[in-house]
Each structure stands twice: as structure tokens, then as C-alpha cells.
Amino acid sequence: MTSMMKAVHVADRGTPAEVMRPLDLPRPQVTPGHVLLRVEAAGINFADVLTVSGEYLTRTKYPYTPGMEFAGVIEALGEGVSGFRVGQRVACLAGTGGLAQFAAVPAATLLPVPESFSAAQAAAFPVSYLTAYHGLKTLGHGQAGEWVLVQAAAGALGTASIQVAKAMGLNVIAMASTDEKLGLARELGADVTLLQDDPERVQKVREAAGGRGVPLVLEVVGGKRFQESLDMAANRGRVIVIGNASREQANLRPVELMKRNLTVTGLWLTSLLTDAEAAAQAMKEVPPLLASGKVVPQVGPVYALADSAQAFQDILDRKTTGKVIIEPWR
Template structure:
């Protein structure tokens, strides 16, 4: 096999810029691994990369797909600790929307046993981000209350599951009752429609007037100011995204009055920290085996319908992790 199908982006823009092309099958070089890609987990960051609006500048031409799972197909010189035929996941930043992908060996991450390919593809970004948000940077303690925005999405569902395993109280926000029903199934004790005009008052009411200890902010813009009003004294706001695309402003006096802290969370920069992945996996393994953590796989699309998958994410039509299967 000398050619393969891949998604190709020559210039950034709306999902329509994504083209399905025949391209050469890549060869694994020094320190690299080639994967036969079985499933790609699509994150909002992938959508932003195609639009040219991600945290880092999009380098074109681009084959999107930051997070994917598959089997090791070829080992490059100098690669140790992996073997052909082994199922792994990769957090390579790009390249997943193709039948085969070559990635640096250090971007290959373990996935817990017993997960299907779509579940494995849905696992790394959402669950490692959830762990870093709640544990590594958020310092959550049993009995505290965490508010999760976008509760029915891939990250939201991971956060709810991990929070419940950590004995946290969960207030889940989502845009519809249908999405909130999933949050309740996963263990969220309190669910609220995020678009209600009195959302600040509602959150304060369900927390007995105290506010929440930890809040996972993915919206940005005007919502960020409301998030600050939902906090308890010494609360921690964890900024994981800015889905609105609008710039948020922080009023220093608001932070001072309640001793609030605001922390940015970006998985890419944390993966270079020694021991972070190892520490998280030690927690994940038993929780996956017991069924307390299970990736919520959403709709699945073939490679040729990648642009439609991105459009559906932008239109907020999906729940769980959107999956694209290049081999389908």
C-alpha cells in the first residue's frame, strides 16, 4: 500500500476547507511510530485549529486530528518499549484524520485495558485534562462542590465521572434538558440549563448561598464574569476553554473580595511534566476497571464526512466525544 486517504487543509477556514485526498503513506523515521488509525476523537480544539483560531498558529497544510487511537504498524529506528500490533493512543497535535499516521514515540500514551478503539480515542484529551483540572492544578478535596460547564460534552462527562469518584459534589450546566439528563446519569447531583437568565442566582441557591469551590470555565466572554459571581470564598476558577470566541475580562477587585484564583489549563504544556501521565494512569486504571470511568462516545462518522462532523460540533448538535473512523 503506497497511498492512503487523509483529510487535507490548505488554508484555514470553516469546515468546508477540509478536503479528502489520496496522499503517500508515511514512513516512521528516527524516534517515530506509525499507527494504523482506528478512531479519532474530535475536540473543539481541532475545530479551532481548522478555523485558525487555536492557541497556537495553525501550520498548513494540515491534517487535523490531535487525539487518536490505533495499532502500532511500524517502529522507527531507536524506538523502544512499543511493539507492532499494540493498541495505543496518541496525543500528537495533528495528523489523526488519515488511515495511517506517523507520530513521535513520546506522544504515544497508554490507555486502560478493556476500552474499544472509539473509547480509547475518546480517553486521553478529556480524561487527562479532567485529572489536571481537578487534581494537579485544582487541588479538589472530597466534599467540595465543582461546577462543570458543557456537562454533556466529552470533557464535561469526563469531569463529572472523575469528580464523583473523588467524592465531589457536581453542579452541571448544559444547554438543554436532554443534555442534562446525561449529566444526571453520570452522577451529577444538580443540573441547570446554562442559558437561563438567572443562572448566577440559581447556582448560588443550590449551594445554599455559598457558591461553588471549583468552577471549570469553557465559555469565556460574558459568561466568565458570571462565573466569578458563582464562586465561594477562596474559590478556584479553572479556565479550560473559550468556546464563545469572545474575550473575557477579569475585575481584580472581584477576585480580591472573595480571595478567588483563576488558573489556566492547557494539556499540551502539562504533558511534559515528569510523572503527570504516570500519576494519572495510576488513578485511571482501577476506576476504568470498576466501570466508574467510561468514555462517553458520541456520534461516529467515516473519514469522508469529517467536515460534517466539525459542522455538527459547531452547531452544538452532539453529546459525548465525536468519533471519526478512518478505516470505516
């Protein structure tokens, strides 16, 4: 077997087209506590795009291979690894390394997936569905019968949030940029759908939730739209800040939170994965939802490894729905 593999290499910050280069790189070797995966599919998140450009929450360590979540088949087990077997398909949250034909990753980053899942579905699951769960339940404290506002509803996180919210018994207001995207949100169970640029969007959201506003907002846009999220929230509402798709600075006046008893909470999955109690509860509740078919990862467009830069740019340009997938062997 060859000692080389195809992988995407990023040497420095820049736009996807400027810095993402498919190269032949040495195939990694398995070490104690690690497993060697034959990567079948990588799920791409907005966070991956920001990491390439050096704009994510943590400083990007260049050079590196992008791809924080991926799925594949175990090729080899390192010394001391138990609970997994060669030939088993798993998902992985390693942080980097997914845009390659092989990856050597810590066994602790592996997640079991239903046997019925395709590789693309397995790669579409970890980040979006765990984030949705934590936003709706761990931090959002969503209760059956409450209303929740889901922004960017046709994206990877949005489609996951709609499904998890409905499984929890919540009522969903979904916002997206086109009628086509809103159609997908309705197919997934959204109760009310609104175009994100509707000039009366704030009032319509408040009216849809009984005139009082929504108790729970999953905020992913940021910038000037952050204020709108506060305006849409009910008194004593919870606004969970998960992203900043606008890439603009948001302004917050604490006194406004005081007047309406609002709560604004940030969510970063990386931190929650190190919270033993929260992580254990998520892994207790999310996999059964997947196995039951109540929630199904929404696979979006699929790209070859050589087209990785285009995939990243399409996410930036808001051209995609569901989870963008890159297949290293395609």
C-alpha cells in the first residue's frame, strides 16, 4: 500500500481559492491511543471556512489540513484502544485533518453512528446535531410547547435545530433567505416560516409566538441582526449565540437585558465537549434520536477533494443547504 495520500494543505491564511491546495502528503501512522481512519466523507461547517481565513474563535495553527468533523472506516487500532473494531464506520470530531484520504485521530474523538447511516450522513451528524441539542436543551432549557426561532434554517445547523426542536415538542419559527430554503424548513417540520429580509420580520415573529415574542432564539447571524434577535425575544427570553455569519461586530447594551430580564448565552461546542456532564447527557439523548429516525442528517451538495476550495466559497456565498460534504476519494 502506498505511503502517500491525497489531502488539502493550507499554508497560511487567505481566501479558499488562495490557500487551499490539494497535495500528495505522507499517510499518517497509527500511534498508541489513536486509530487510523480511511476517511470517506468530511462535513464542512462555517467554522471550517473561518478557520482557513484565520477568523475563528481560536488562532489557526498553520500549516494544517482542514476538516473538523468527518466519517470513515477504521483501518487500524493503536495500542490501548478498546471499544472499536477494524472495519467499523464511525464519525470523528478531531478538529482538523478531515480533508484527507486517511487520518490518525485520538480514539476519544470517535463517535458511534447507526449502521444504517451512509458515510455522508455520519459526517453530517456530530457538529450540527450536538450543537443543536446543546443550544435547545443544555443552555436554552427549551420546554415542550414553547416557541423557538431558528435562523439560517436551511443550513446544516438550521436543519438540525428544526428536527431536534420538533423531537423535543417545541414550536419552530424558521427564517431563511429564499422561498426554496423555507420549503425545506417546512418539510422538516417548521411551524412558521419567514424570509429573513421580510421588512416586517420582527413583528411577524412576535405575532407568530402569540404576540409576546419567542422564549428561545438560536442566534447565528450577528452584526446588526443581533439587535433584532433581542427584539424578537419574549420578556425573560433566552438568546443563544452560536455564530456570527455576518462577520460583523454586534453591539449589546446590558441595560436592555435588565429591562426585559433577557438572558444572552454563548455556545461553543468545543468547550461543551470538555464538560463531562453535558457531553454525557448529549451522548445519552442524541444517538437514540438518530437511531429512531426522528432526526435525519440533511446531506447537502457533495464535492470532490479537488473542489474543496469551491465548496468553502459556496458556503460563504450562501449557495448551499444542508451539510456540505467533501469526499476525499472522489
